[in-house]
Amino acid sequence: MSVLAKIVADVENFFKDTSTSAGKFAAAFVKLFKKAPTALQTVNNFIAQVAGLVTAAVALIDPAVSPAVADVFATMETALAAIQAAAASAVSGQSLLQALQNFQTEVPQLLSGLDIKNSALQALITKIVNIVVGECKVLIPAVESWVKQLEAQNPAQPTVTTTAG
Secondary structure: OOHHHHHHHHHHHHHOOOOOHHHHHHHHHHHHHOOOOOHHHHHHHHHHHHHHHHHHHHHHOOOOOOHHHHHHHHHHHHHHHHHHHHHHOOOOOHHHHHHHHHHHHHHHHHHHOOOOOOHHHHHHHHHHHHHHHHHHHHHHHHHHHHHHHHHHHOOOOOOOOOOOO
16 A cells, blocks of 8 residues: 555544544534534634644656646645735634635645646545535535624724815
């Protein structure tokens, strides 16, 4: 079993008890703290889990042999860093929501543009991308709900203009 295949198998085993790791994290969080996790806690958990997977994949893929594949995973790393930065500085939540939505749409588009001759490698890469993007899709509704809560707590102030007279 290749190292990349082992990583995919480990990730699949981690997710096998629940439909998503976000759900698994939320259930464990409730048991431990007797309350549901915040959207930011769930996003940070997502980043912690997925970043290791993507970083390992980047380390395994030789850019000289598979430059397009290396580019996809490098783009995923950059997008995860953007999600992490948006989560760290989230005030309104809009930047975090936008980063997650960008990740959800851009990564599968990158994957669809790859022309990988090795079908086993193609299958492994597809699995990794599908797992990561699937987890991201689960987070988006939670972040959208959080953004709505923030907007309800802090309604936009009307702009007042004055004219000098």
